[in-house]
Amino acid sequence: MVRPPLTPAERDRGRRLGALLRAARGDRSPAEVAAASGVSQEALRKIETGRVPTPAFFTVAALAGALDVPLDRLLADLAPDTALTA
Amino acid sequence: MVRPPLTPAERDRGRRLGALLRAARGDRSPAEVAAASGVSQEALRKIETGRVPTPAFFTVAALAGALDVPLDRLLADLAPDTALTA
């Protein structure tokens, strides 16, 4: 075994990330955000639905940029432990 | 062809990301940072040397956390154009 499969915790984390991105998208259409970020609609959907639990760094960065959400905000919201009361 | 290979620009961007992370590591040993971030030493060095141009989001996040560097700072330093002079 060379690479451990993703743990349920990781998948759950990805699901939360997707939920955050979808929430940040608001009422904007997926096509809109996909075009703005340069990410394909399919990738966007999969990330938003949590089916891609650990997307590439720059993919998330592009989406966050298009959604005007700081990456650190995403992380903070993902890990309430570090709650900065954001 | 279903997935376009990484462009030279993407590889260069990954190289800059690695350089930034290595600079942020300072004089701390790779093993130290790897242990602190939970990233394997090999993955860390591949990222630092730019041989992994587009690492996973949470991998970069873990490294940035261990290095005490905000992700947005990394992005800003990668793309000086968007420089918010943060």
Added chain:
DNA sequence: GACTATCCCGGTATTAGTATCACGCCATGG
């Protein structure tokens, strides 16, 4: 000089991420 430790690089194996294709669901308009 030999030994040890650390860093770096190569190859290999397996899983994950992304793109394309195909189908079904829902809403809208003919």
Added chain:
DNA sequence: CCATGGCGTGATACTAATACCGGGATAGTC
């Protein structure tokens, strides 16, 4: 009722990311 378009999901193809294995180079020590 049927057609169209956007959204969601599943399967498939291919590349990339990560882990494990070995080797080599360098610095420090004995």
